[in-house]
Amino acid sequence: MTFRRIYVLWVLTGVFLLGLLFYPVLPKVNLQSYWLLVGMTALFYAILASSWSLLAGYTGQFSFAHMAFMGLGTYAAGIMIRDWGLTPWIATIAGVLVTGVVGWLIGYLCLRLRATYLALFTIAFAEIFRLVVKAEVKITGGPNGLEMPPYQRPEAFDRLMKAILPYWDANQYVPAYYTMALLFFLSLLFMFFLVRSRFGLFFRAVREDEEAAAALGVHVVNTRVLAFVVSSMIAGLAGIVFHHFIGLVVPDEMIIGRMSLIIAMAVIGGSQNLVGAALGAIFIHFALEWLQQIPMPLPVLERLLFLESWGFSVDLQAGLLRTNAWRMVGFGILLMLTLRFAQNGLISPILDWLARKEAVEEVAKRFQAQRDMGAVDAVQPVTSPANPTDDLEAEGEKA
Amino acid sequence: MSRANGTLKLEIRKVVKNFGGLQALKGVSLTIEGSQLVGLIGPNGAGKTTLTNIISGLLRPTSGQIWFNGERIDTLRPYHIARKGIGRTFQVTRAFRRMTVLENMLAPGIVKHPYMSRRELEKKALEIMEFLTIDHLRYERAGNLSGGQQKLLELARLLMLDPQLIILDEPFAGVHPKLQRTIYDYIKRVREQGKAIILISHDMESIFTLSERLVVLNFGEIIADGPPEEVKNDPAVIEAYLGRDEEEEHDLRRAY
Numbered sequence: 204m205t206f207r208r209i210y211v212l213w214v215l216t217g218v219f220l221l222g223l224l225f226y227p228v229l230p231k232v233n234l235q236s237y238w239l240l241v242g243m244t245a246l247f248y249a250i251l252a253s254s255w256s257l258l259a260g261y262t263g264q265f266s267f268a269h270m271a272f273m274g275l276g277t278y279a280a281g282i283m284i285r286d287w288g289l290t291p292w293i294a295t296i297a298g299v300l301v302t303g304v305v306g307w308l309i310g311y312l313c314l315r316l317r318a319t320y321l322a323l324f325t326i327a328f329a330e331i332f333r334l335v336v337k338a339e340v341k342i343t344g345g346p347n348g349l350e351m352p353p354y355q356r357p358e359a360f361d362r363l364m365k366a367i368l369p370y371w372d373a374n375q376y377v378p379a380y381y382t383m384a385l386l387f388f389l390s391l392l393f394m395f396f397l398v399r400s401r402f403g404l405f406f407r408a409v410r411e412d413e414e415a416a417a418a419l420g421v422h423v424v425n426t427r428v429l430a431f432v433v434s435s436m437i438a439g440l441a442g443i444v445f446h447h448f449i450g451l452v453v454p455d456e457m458i459i460g461r462m463s464l465i466i467a468m469a470v471i472g473g474s475q476n477l478v479g480a481a482l483g484a485i486f487i488h489f490a491l492e493w494l495q496q497i498p499m500p501l502p503v504l505e506r507l508l509f510l511e512s513w514g515f516s517v518d519l520q521a522g523l524l525r526t527n528a529w530r531m532v533g534f535g536i537l538l539m540l541t542l543r544f545a546q547n548g549l550i551s552p553i554l555d556w557l558a559r560k561e562a563v564e565e566v567a568k569r570f571q572a573q574r575d576m577g578a579v580d581a582v583q584p585v586t587s588p589a590n591p592t593d594d595l596e597a598e599g600e601k602a
Numbered sequence: 603m604s605r606a607n608g609t610l611k612l613e614i615r616k617v618v619k620n621f622g623g624l625q626a627l628k629g630v631s632l633t634i635e636g637s638q639l640v641g642l643i644g645p646n647g648a649g650k651t652t653l654t655n656i657i658s659g660l661l662r663p664t665s666g667q668i669w670f671n672g673e674r675i676d677t678l679r680p681y682h683i684a685r686k687g688i689g690r691t692f693q694v695t696r697a698f699r700r701m702t703v704l705e706n707m708l709a710p711g712i713v714k715h716p717y718m719s720r721r722e723l724e725k726k727a728l729e730i731m732e733f734l735t736i737d738h739l740r741y742e743r744a745g746n747l748s749g750g751q752q753k754l755l756e757l758a759r760l761l762m763l764d765p766q767l768i769i770l771d772e773p774f775a776g777v778h779p780k781l782q783r784t785i786y787d788y789i790k791r792v793r794e795q796g797k798a799i800i801l802i803s804h805d806m807e808s809i810f811t812l813s814e815r816l817v818v819l820n821f822g823e824i825i826a827d828g829p830p831e832e833v834k835n836d837p838a839v840i841e842a843y844l845g846r847d848e849e850e851e852h853d854l855r856r857a858y
Contacts (some may be wrong), residue, residue, distance in 0.1 A: 417659075
């Protein structure tokens with residue numbers, strides 16, 4: 204077989220990045236603010252889902268407080284701008300630092316908690332935080348939300364960007380979309396290198412068996428807290444940047460239902476794979492948007508009129524089938540099926556399959572290098588390792 | 603980090619451990635100095651595993667102290683103790699199941715040599731894996747290994763940490779005779795490196811062949827301590843085994 208999967212993976216990555224770049228001018232999107240908003244929300248969720256997978260999938264800390272950290276950073280930045288007169292740029296950095304400190308504290312408090320207890324602890328934290336934010340009207344604006352002023356960009360920068368992208372100032376969502384895309388790319392890159400580093404190794408060792416890892420000298424406390432801090436800071440950063448463009452943050456964005464949505468996105472994509480979780484979030488967000496109103500030819504729609512009594516709306520003039528609440532039912536069923544039949548998600552097995560060829564080659568190359576160094580002599584080279592890429596692993600089976 | 607070639611000294615001072623109403627250890631005192639192979643035996647429930655868990659920091663003693671190379675270690679966390687130079691295996695193997703064998707090796711390797719390059723570490727790991735005959739499995743996930751291979755992996759991981767004192771908890775349990783040979787070689791090699799070993803085993807034959815000093819625990823107390831030939835003639839030991847477990851008593855006899 205001359206078919207080389209490694210190229211397929213690179214080509215797909217390239218196509219995806221180009222898609223990210225040219226999404227605003229795709230025919231259907233056509234610079235409409237609605238679709239730009241959908242796009243940047245998808246990227247926002249993608250950052251949250253992948254940073255959550257860093258915490259839950261890699262380190263095994265199943266936290267429900269991720270959205271709370273997102274909100275914490277956003278509110279911290281917003282309040283510092285309003286009360287201390289910081290510029291949005293400095294407030295962004297300060298907000299991320301606040302998230303890091305609180306993340307460190309919560310991570311430390313959770314150290315001795317496992318699985319279910321950790322989940323309950325973080326749910327409690329998230330709900331307390333949300334309710335406090337809702338109640339403290341004077342500080343946070345209460346249920347009406349807190350205003351987030353937009354970023355000021357130097358004019359020279361706008362001119363430069365307009366020279367590169369002629370449609371840069373078509374509407375306010377174009378710069379917002381590109382900022383989110385850049386943030387998405389950078390945070391994914393950062394996490395990718397983090398899990399490839401020694402910390403990634405420690406993360407997974409702690410997930411697999413904390414006591415055994417400790418007996419081998421892995422600093423369990425630092426490892427667990429580090430995962431908490433890093434993923435919280437990324438969530439905080441994403442929240443701050445996103446809401447500066449939206450202009451408002453409300454406490455109900457931190458509701459457990461929204462957190463569950465992020466978890467479901469990560470699980471369907473593959474929670475033990477950063478890219479899988481991110482793609483899962485993008486895919487599901489778009490799917491949910493699309494399912495809101497499905498375009499259909501008239502004859503089909505006329506036959507579907509009976510669905511009206513079930514809670515769908517059939518719009519014959521516009522040729523649309525509106526699914527109303529039913530799309531969430533479909534989403535729930537998809538989640539259940541994923542959990543039952545594909546514990547490692549739907550997207551990461553595909554990535555795994557695409558990456559396998561690359562991994563086999565890498566393994567062979569490294570083996571050759573080691574043999575050249577004289578470390579191995581009479582050993583058989585491994586031609587088909589069963590699971591060469593552990594961060595792209597295909598099984599979700601538990602020990 | 604542990605001293606490279608200095609003499610090591612582990613002192614267990616009057617360690618008591620209570621689990622609720624049950625007293626698992628009733629004031630155990632034991633000193634291990636220099637490169638020794640100490641066999642630790644005793645009937646089931648004698649407190650052997652409790653003692654190893656206390657030494658490695660997984661449990662805190664109710665009272666008493668443990669000193670290692672002039673430092674008190676019973677208040678330290680397990681990873682601290684591991685970095686000080688005490689390594690252990692577990693009675694039930696605990697490999698990192700969803701990581702490859704090589705990654706299992708690298709984790710303690712990085713702990714021991716934080717500034718060594720990945721390449722050097724892999725070379726080191728390969729050499730150890732080759733010695734323990736698991737090098738062909740290096741890209742296999744640890745969870746896919748057989749029970750015996752997982753045991754070897756645990757031993758291999760321990761060498762990456764390069765501790766001064768190794769506690770082997772039942773290394774021969776459920777192991778094929780051929781693998782047993784490999785583990786014998788391992789112990790020999792570790793001894794040549796000047797490390798001390800505490801060997802816990804129910805396999806009387808191997809423990810009498812290997813150990814230089816035998817400590818017998820019964821009901822949380824040390825009832826005998828000395829060279830194996832002396833210990834096996836100790837009336838208290840024979841009584842402890844006679845009174846508790848026919849089969850082990852039989853093993854003890856067979857080892858004469």
